[in-house]
Amino acid sequence: MNPNALCFGSDYPATGLPCRVEVISIGIAVRFEDRSTDAQDDADTVPFDRLSLSAGGLNHDQLIIRYGSEADARVLYLNDPAVIHALRAAAPTAVTENLEATATAVRRKRHRRRISWFAASVLAVSLGTAVWFGSDLAVNLAVARIPVEWEQKLGEAAYQDFLGRQTVVKEGPAVDAVREMTRRLTDQISDDPYRFEVTVVRSDVVNAFALPGGYVVVFTGLLQKAESGEEVAGVLSHEFNHVLQRHGLERVVKQIGLTAVLSILLGDQQGLIGLTRQISGELLTLKFGRAQETEADVTGLRLLRKAKIDSNGLVRFFERMAEQQGDPIEMLSTHPMSAARVERLKAEMATLPKQTVEPFTFDWKQVQGSLSVSR
């Protein structure tokens, strides 16, 4: 059986149960991979008139199917385009009407109601179950189903909390330069569901980090240490790709559990702030795994090339950081640096054709000079 959906229900695991949804003449048939965990003996057959459909997921390309009684509700997250198409074609208008309306509403606004509805059903499931993830796959499946809006809410709360305790550089050549780099890079991200926001924070720490949802912080220590704008843009491209691959969210869910993430997102504003404080330490010192670093390095390299920014900058900066490991100053501590990573990047670059480069409009020495003057 090839699962094409994830099913949530009170007697299913918090991370959902993989299942296969098929469209039949009277409705849908739902089959589960592991029948021992399913209360039904064969397939759940649900007639069209008992289904409630809505759109959801990253890029809103998933179909959310809801059925069952209030006490025993089932929620399916389906992302098989062929089956979604078949269902939309076969179901009576009364059923799909709701879907079209939801899809429009989703596109139009931040749709709080859908969020709280989704949240309530998933939370109810999660709370009833101990949330200990057995595998990365379960985490990834769960993460893939968290809407971008939630991810932004979580990231933004931690971001604002962090910035509130820092000296933010609000204007000047450094901010303008970072803005130019950001625009050059984000212009090249196709189907970008995020609105990247980069803030320059005054600190000697040589680092930059990205929070879930597209909130990025660059410390002036990194700007001072970088020998060109291309080096900084290289780090930003790496950070943006952590966000695009949802690495932060994966780590958070792994560390504090899906239930905790959901309760943070569901809490009232006060609760959200309180809980965010508790985990913002985790968010800010989140160490990415080796596979995630490699992924962000390689996709970061590709994004730089698309943006016509000299990708040698990224390699040079990482090379210097790798050499200086063990120094008392904190060097990109949230992104463990190694000589092997640099070698991997160099090997990747060697396979790519010669790059077309467009220089930045700013003078890097001037940008750095402005940072020491305004101190």
Ligand SMILES: [Zn+2]
């Ligand atoms: Zn990283």
